[in-house]
Amino acid sequence: xxxxxxxxxxxxxxxxxxxxxxxxxxxxxxxxxxxxxxxxxxxxxxxxxxxxxxxxxxxxxxxxxxxxxxxxxxxxxxxxxxxxxxxxxxxxxxxxxxxxxxxxxxxxxxxxxxxxxxxxxxxxxxxxxxxxxxxxxxxxxxxxxxxxxxxxxxxxxxxxxxxxxxxxxxxxxxxxxxxxxxxxxxxxxxxxxxxxxxxxxxxxxxxxxxxxxxxxxxxxxxxxxxxxxxxxxxxxxxxxxxxxxxxxxxxxxxxxxxxxxxxxxxxxxxxxxxxxxxxxxxxxxxxxxxxxxxxxxxxxxxxxxxxxxxxxxxxxxxxxxxxxxxxxxxxxxxxxxxxxxxxxxxxxxxxxxxxxxxxxxxxxxxxxxxxxxxxxxxxx
Numbered sequence: 246x247x248x249x250x251x252x253x254x255x256x257x258x259x260x261x262x263x264x265x266x267x268x269x270x271x272x273x274x275x276x277x278x279x280x281x282x283x284x285x286x287x288x289x290x291x292x293x294x295x296x297x298x299x300x301x302x303x304x305x306x307x308x309x310x311x312x313x314x315x316x317x318x319x320x321x322x323x324x325x326x327x328x329x330x331x332x333x334x335x336x337x338x339x340x341x342x343x344x345x346x347x348x349x350x351x352x353x354x355x356x357x358x359x360x361x362x363x364x365x366x367x368x369x370x371x372x373x374x375x376x377x378x379x380x381x382x383x384x385x386x387x388x389x390x391x392x393x394x395x396x397x398x399x400x401x402x403x404x405x406x407x408x409x410x411x412x413x414x415x416x417x418x419x420x421x422x423x424x425x426x427x428x429x430x431x432x433x434x435x436x437x438x439x440x441x442x443x444x445x446x447x448x449x450x451x452x453x454x455x456x457x458x459x460x461x462x463x464x465x466x467x468x469x470x471x472x473x474x475x476x477x478x479x480x481x482x483x484x485x486x487x488x489x490x491x492x493x494x495x496x497x498x499x500x501x502x503x504x505x506x507x508x509x510x511x512x513x514x515x516x517x518x519x520x521x522x523x524x525x526x527x528x529x530x531x532x533x534x535x536x537x538x539x540x541x542x543x544x545x546x547x548x549x550x551x552x553x554x555x556x557x558x559x560x561x562x563x564x565x566x567x568x569x570x571x572x573x574x575x576x577x578x579x580x581x582x583x584x585x586x587x588x589x590x591x592x593x594x595x596x597x598x599x600x601x602x603x604x605x606x607x608x609x610x611x612x613x614x615x616x617x618x619x620x621x622x623x624x625x
Contacts, residue, residue: 247531291441292443296415303518303521308379314540319379320380323356327366330366348365387406412537420495449516450519478586499601517622585611588614605621
């Protein structure tokens, strides 16, 4: 880990008509604006990289590393803008509609091929805040008046920035925002028909850590207005349902990446978050090599600063979305806070996936759970 494959898949279709329209759109190459980049005179888009992962898998950390590169156009969770525009907001229980599928494919066509168009999704994508400001490009001139002083994105200006100011477009996509299975084939064919070379990086993390982080925050007992007010009881049917759903999605992604079907020919990389944290400089270099780029200048000192500070600096903040974390604490915090019941249920429903990804089960041992010197990760 990480591992490379010459073939793969990504995401899913809504109808044959959608598929036909999308593939033809992706194969019609547009004329490029030849304006020279303000970032680099040699920058011009060559590649798309999709990071496909679960929430709470370290993708924010990986995305920030990629976003540091001056020739990367990083886009943070664009499918959330589709959800918001289509009023589909329920985590892990998306009510898929034809309108949602069409909006999703049209917006991804804009991202992959630098063909953004005025739409309600683009308006939602323009909203100032965490999702937009997680991208250096989207929070800075020329797309904003000043740093973090931003209005509605202009489609023509966005296309120009996408096409000629950056070599790579990097897009983070969470698995739970992807519609049902058939869409994965459509999405792979869309990528293969893109104007640019496209690659997929599948980022995985120990499912016990993912679910422990989500419980009581992303998933849990809700009040009458849908707000989460308490974690689930690990013995409840609802908790088991989420554990099965999350691990089933992870296992499907792993299966496509390791043994892609004949129609999937994308170059793919598999990465465990734990490997990134334990060997950051080595893995960061491999990730940038995967998209044909050198790591940005100063990345070594940045990694040292953001991964090796005193644990006390976290004081009263859990820091789920913070990048500055002690690496050991980041990897093992779930072991200190999780109940034996939560771990037992996740291991029950996810053992096959854990075996394939190289995560050791605890099998009920509280001693091993709390003994952080005992690694739960093996080489694969």
